[in-house]
Amino acid sequence: xxxxxxxxxxxxxxxxxxxxxxxxxxxxxxxxxxxxxxxxxxxxxxxxxxxxxxxxxxxxxxxxxxxxxxxxxxxxxxxxxxxxxxxxxxxxxxxxxxxxxxxxxxxxxxxxxxxxxxxxxxxxxxxxxxxxxxxxxxxxxxxxxxxxxxxxxxxxxxxxxxxxxxxxxxxxxxxxxxxxxxxxxxxxxxxxxxxxxxxxxxxxxxxxxxxxxxxxxxxxxxxxxxxxxxxxxxxxxxxxxxxxxxxxxxxxxxxxxxxxxxxxxxxxxxxxxxxxxxxxxxxxxxxxxxxxxxxxxxxxxxxxxxxxxxxxxxxxxxxxxxxxxxx
Amino acid sequence: xxxxxxxxxxxxxxxxxxxxxxxxxxxxxxxxxxxxxxxxxxxxxxxxxxxxxxxxxxxxxxxxxxxxxxxxxxxxxxxxxxxxxxxxxxxxxxxxxxxxxxxxxxxxxxxxxxxxxxxxxxxxxxxxxxxxxxxxxxxxxxxxxxxxxxxxxxxxxxxxxxxxxxxxxxxxxxxxxxxxxxxxxxxxxxxxxxxxxxxxxxxxxxxxxxxxxxxxxxxxxxxxxxxxxxxxxxxxxxxxxxxxxxxxxxxxxxxxxxxxxxxxxxxxxxxxxxxxxxxxxxxxxxxxxxxxxxxxxxxxxxxxxxxxxxxxxxxxxxxxxxxxxxx
Numbered sequence: 001x002x003x004x005x006x007x008x009x010x011x012x013x014x015x016x017x018x019x020x021x022x023x024x025x026x027x028x029x030x031x032x033x034x035x036x037x038x039x040x041x042x043x044x045x046x047x048x049x050x051x052x053x054x055x056x057x058x059x060x061x062x063x064x065x066x067x068x069x070x071x072x073x074x075x076x077x078x079x080x081x082x083x084x085x086x087x088x089x090x091x092x093x094x095x096x097x098x099x100x101x102x103x104x105x106x107x108x109x110x111x112x113x114x115x116x117x118x119x120x121x122x123x124x125x126x127x128x129x130x131x132x133x134x135x136x137x138x139x140x141x142x143x144x145x146x147x148x149x150x151x152x153x154x155x156x157x158x159x160x161x162x163x164x165x166x167x168x169x170x171x172x173x174x175x176x177x178x179x180x181x182x183x184x185x186x187x188x189x190x191x192x193x194x195x196x197x198x199x200x201x202x203x204x205x206x207x208x209x210x211x212x213x214x215x216x217x218x219x220x221x222x223x224x225x226x227x228x229x230x231x232x233x234x235x236x237x238x239x240x241x242x243x244x245x246x247x248x249x250x251x252x253x254x255x256x257x258x259x260x261x262x263x264x265x266x267x268x269x270x271x272x273x274x275x276x277x278x279x280x281x282x283x284x285x286x287x288x289x290x291x292x293x294x295x296x297x298x299x300x301x302x303x304x305x306x307x308x309x310x311x312x313x314x315x316x317x318x319x320x321x322x323x324x325x326x327x
Numbered sequence: 328x329x330x331x332x333x334x335x336x337x338x339x340x341x342x343x344x345x346x347x348x349x350x351x352x353x354x355x356x357x358x359x360x361x362x363x364x365x366x367x368x369x370x371x372x373x374x375x376x377x378x379x380x381x382x383x384x385x386x387x388x389x390x391x392x393x394x395x396x397x398x399x400x401x402x403x404x405x406x407x408x409x410x411x412x413x414x415x416x417x418x419x420x421x422x423x424x425x426x427x428x429x430x431x432x433x434x435x436x437x438x439x440x441x442x443x444x445x446x447x448x449x450x451x452x453x454x455x456x457x458x459x460x461x462x463x464x465x466x467x468x469x470x471x472x473x474x475x476x477x478x479x480x481x482x483x484x485x486x487x488x489x490x491x492x493x494x495x496x497x498x499x500x501x502x503x504x505x506x507x508x509x510x511x512x513x514x515x516x517x518x519x520x521x522x523x524x525x526x527x528x529x530x531x532x533x534x535x536x537x538x539x540x541x542x543x544x545x546x547x548x549x550x551x552x553x554x555x556x557x558x559x560x561x562x563x564x565x566x567x568x569x570x571x572x573x574x575x576x577x578x579x580x581x582x583x584x585x586x587x588x589x590x591x592x593x594x595x596x597x598x599x600x601x602x603x604x605x606x607x608x609x610x611x612x613x614x615x616x617x618x619x620x621x622x623x624x625x626x627x628x629x630x631x632x633x634x635x636x637x638x639x640x641x642x643x644x645x646x647x648x649x650x651x652x653x654x
Contacts, residue, residue, distance in 0.1 A: 125528065126531055150478075151477075197526070197528045200525050320476050
């Protein structure tokens, strides 16, 4: 058996005492190290975000743990059949999608989840940047190996969107909306973004990575000035901090449940749920398709995931890429 | 400037003399090394496949160069607009597709070609093995970044197929046929296979890798016993050895020309060419689609690359994955 790290041993000692007090002597005995070494470990824990007070004659007291996303904490009691079969939680990643793709190339199992506290090169659609400060948000990538043809896989973007909306509703009571193809909005401002990537051969999907970035507790001053769209976070929109752990667990469970539906019934129920979450459904829209402007009424999603717009001439246009705005 | 390797210097000396004779003294002077060192370099060149004779009082004579695929030799005078913009030629690769995908992930330019003399883990479709002995065949992967949506990209398999058929015709005079989705046949036996892979996000292709394996000079005894289908090589079918260099150059030029057509006119002309190369066009076929058997007349390719089969009930079935056999 692997010996636990000193940090894990100390945290475990705190958890075992009802009042959270542990004497320095006790820690020193358990670890078999000097009191000076104990003090250094406590200092390291404080630097990692643990609020630990030293009360003379009683010892150390753990008053608050940081909202860290440890795999064991996420997985404990998680009700998932597949998603989260393995969870990797990193302090920092270039991008969780890149990490998940690398692991996918190396043969990682279906259901793997990669989470990072912060991203140094967070990716949005079309090579855009995704602002990814540490300690406040969720950056997660889920690796799936769906037994479908490559042209089916992009439809999973809508699955991510519905799962994120449900997790937001579960954790805040707020009802988000979706914006085609891959944004989640609260009060018209972007609160989450999706970036699905795929590796495939002609008639087989190697893997799909569902990349999900959700602004949880990000503060207004943490957003860059030059954002293309107004942005928000769950904390800004709801007025209170959201537990990253609770949100992550809720999201993985919603993703897992929807993926089981997808595997059994296909994308139709997902598309129905997405269309109901889309504020523009039934409204007049203008779509900028690479400088070709299409105007009409948004009627929903086609079987292939295209945005369907009925023009004034009565023709239904299928749109596969573009920016949609209300008219 | 980089100093050329001794080997390159010696080969360059041979090329500069009309009769191919170079004295050991001359080589020794040029390289600034002893006659013993020169002799060792000559021995290494012989081991690499160069036929070099030592004639007393005249020196060394290069009588024949091995059929190696050096980037400079392939590129010299190559008539391509994009394909082969950069060529990497490896003695061995796990798989040229894997190498090209890795380079694609790192941002390699459109048109990159990766060639390997042999592959240690040559890949066929659906994770099958592709027999890849050294010195006799062509294993090449072409990286393209087509400005199309992900569901368009699998159509490029047909482009590879047509290009391989044309290169075979150019170099041997033999007329191959194509088998849906990705095989090239000579006299009913498999002579080449294609494995296209893609990395994409929902509405953007990162890159496509066209993997091409062609059995050029492989001998009958080099094929494994347990092949799923009868296999052949250009040398077996034509009765004479094929220059790997000439074939590679022809293939890259055909690929480049067809890719220009694809970018300008779309896949329709490629599909027409492919359908004409397919022996089963207009014939009765049976398609095994994951244990669902479909019988009917093969009528061609749909706009999305599906195999179109007209059943006896008159219905046209679009087939996206399966094994096709004549009835």
